[in-house]
Amino acid sequence: MSSEDAATVESSAPAEERAALAAAAAVDIRNGFADYNDRFRAVTRRAKQRFEARDFISAQMDNVERMDLYDICVRATTSRLERLLRERVRERALWVDIRGSFAELIAPLLDQELNKTFYNTLTRRFFGTSGVDAQIEFVALDIEPTDRITHPVERHSYAVWGQLPRVCQRMLEDYSFDVAYAHQSLCALRIAETLAQRLEEWGGTDAANANPIRAIELLDTVFYRERRAYLVGRIFGAERIAPLVIALVNEDAGLRVDAVLTERAHVAQVFGYTRSYFQADLPTVGDAVVFLRTLLPFKPIDELYTALGRAKQGKTERYRHFFRHLAAHRDEQFVHADGERGMVMAVFTLPSYPLVFKLIRDKFAFPKESVRAEVMQKYTLVFRHDRCGRLVDAQEFHFLRFPRNQFAPALLDELLASCSETVKIDGDDLVVAHCYVERRVRPLNLYVREAEPDAGIRAVVDYGQAIRDLASSNIFPGDLLFKNFGVTGTGRAIFYDYDELCLVSECRFRELPEDDDRGESFYVGPFDVFPEQFPRFLGMDAAQRAALLEAHGDIFSVRWWRELQERLARGLVADLPPYPLQVRVGVESFSPNAGL
Structure with missing residues (x-):
């Protein structure tokens, strides 16, 4: 050689x-x-x-x-x-x-x-990558990865040429459980009647087939969450398609159909970003996401992945989509998010994109006494707790890199001054070492001032229901001011400020002392709560206050909270369906106490 x-x-x-x-x-x-x-x-x-x-x-x-x-x-x-x-x-x-x-x-x-x-x-x-490193990472900011998926997700298909109740009966039979239906044929009839009524405007093509539905598809996989199982699919008419979600509950008498959802708004609520993640044993995930997008075409793909429990993939898709949007809007600047400035969090947004970025401040203004670690623990609690449709899902991000010139000067100055432990300048970029990212909603205090009177009253009443729902899942918001709640696009009140959040079971609900009006002092412990004081600081007008007290006046009493604590101590968990009352079917027909 x-x-x-x-x-x-x-x-x-x-x-x-x-x-x-x-x-x-x-x-x-x-x-x-x-x-x-x-x-x-x-x-x-x-x-x-x-x-x-x-x-x-x-x-x-x-x-x-x-x-x-x-x-x-x-x-x-x-x-x-x-x-x-x-x-x-x-x-x-x-x-x-x-x-x-x-x-x-x-x-x-x-x-x-x-x-x-x-x-x-x-x-x-x-x-310890800051931003992204395209040489050693997979980035793909310029494509939608699910667009290449053409593999059909596994599903049951039903042609509807005969009687719809028989098809619905076969649908229920195809999903086996070790618990029998209380009245399976009646459940099938309720589904058929509901579909025929809701889709009546679709019309039939001839006398022999007056049914407006031509076919039904349901995913093989059953979706589970909290107290319900869901059959998820879609309905085909001669010229139209609609989603179909059938909610099942398991009661003393056996299984029954609790709700039939055919409107995208209601299905979107079931798959919403204020809900806990589904348990759905999907052999593959991408094809299921592609299918779900046909039901919910306006729901961000990241939220679909997250709803299926694939939270890390949800973060990846949110990052990918946001920074693709940011690159296409180089002339737009980040600004302070609407609402009052927080004492614990600095919050900013890009006006054209429905997200907010929340950074923990270096120091908290009086009277806040918590520290950074405690705030992060609150977010962890929310992440792991039942969010019951009233808590926004917050994703935690590290070392995000933004173009410095896309920050409004006032915002940039505040971030560098009050979040210096988290934010630094690196050349032409602003690097955020840690933040939480959430969907942007309209702050309730702003909404009630801007909305028409009836809409404002509905929001205030739903705010009261939000407090009930949170409390029933053992969550006490801590700070009940309107500025800490938001209103979603569907008018639903949700809570998003977690730095004072705690468990209801940890609180000590107290009556106001009789001498309170005389200005005499009394000891207040860190977990002491005085429900009678809640309405005093909410900034409602007379009509809003009257509506709230009429609908939810009991939540401002010590007795209501103490009775709730007793129920929680006995392990009694409230059932909070993720859909409105009008989509429930035939509940009275199945009640063991019907007619009594």
Whole structure:
């Protein structure tokens, strides 16, 4: 062998070694995600048993266990990679090769995007990436990854040429439970009657087939959450398509249909960002998301992934879509979010995009006594608790990089002054080390001033219902001022300011002392609450106050809260359906006390 040939062999050996190491690391990462996915699905499959046994406390524990799995599996994969790669674990050139090997490895998979997110999490842990690093990460800001998915999700299909009740009966029979229906044929009849009534305007084509429905499709997978199981699909007419969601409940007498949803607004509420995540054992996720987008075309794709429990993928999709939007709106500036300035959080938004970014301030103004760690614990509590349709889902982000010139000067000055522990300037960028991102809603205090009188009264009354719903799920907002609540696009009141949130069971509800009006002092503990004081500081006009007191006057009494604490101590959890009363079907027909 010549000296030139020997040199060639020596130079190629390190390259071959690096390629082999990269390939081994890629396999390890793929296996790490596969392990996570298997464990995620194993927990999810328990939902059917929990529903059948009406073991809703264990179901909530499953939700928390499933949330923790991602970080557990990321840590395990990180440890394996450290052992495999050793001193080269943070070698960028090696990770460029790992990225290429990993891309080839997952190319045949439908759920490539979930694998890529898992991979990105690992690189960010190793490199502490600020913003994104396109050389070693999967970015894809310029495409919609689900657009390439053409694989049809598994589903049941029903042609409707005969009697609709018989088709509905077959639909219910196709989903087996270890609990029998109390009246399955009656349930099927209720579904058929409801569909015929709701879709009457679709019309039939001839006398032989007066039914306006031509076909029904339902996903094979049953969706579970809290006390309900959902059959999710869509209805086809001659020229129209509508969503179809059938809600099932399990009661003493057995299973029954509780609601039939055919309007997008109602289905969107079930899949809303103020609800806990579904337990739905989907073999693959991307094709299910594509299907759900046909039902809810205006719902952001990130919220669909998140609703299915794929919170990390939801974050990836939210990041991808927002920064694609930001790049297309380079002349627009971030500004303070509407509403009163918070003592704990600095909040900003891009006016053309429905998100807010919330940063914890370095110091809190008096009388706030909490510290950063306590505020973060509140957000963790919300993340792991039943949000009952009244708490906004907040996603936690680290090291976001924004163009500095897209911040309004007043906002930039405030962030640098009051959030210096979190925000820094890096060249032409502003780097945010930690923030929470939420859907933007209109602050209730602004809404009631801007809305028509009737709409304002409805919002105030629903604010009272929001307090009830939160309390029934053992959540006390802490600060009940209107500025801490918002109104969604559908007019629903929700709570979004979590720094004083706590459990109802932790509170001490007290009567105001009789000598309070004389100005004499009395001791107030950190968990003492005086419900009688609530209405004094809400800033309502006379009509709003009267409507609130008429509908929800009891929530301003100590007795109501103490009785609620007793029910919570006995393990009695309120049932809060995620849909309005008008979509429920035939409840009285199934009541064991009907006619008494």
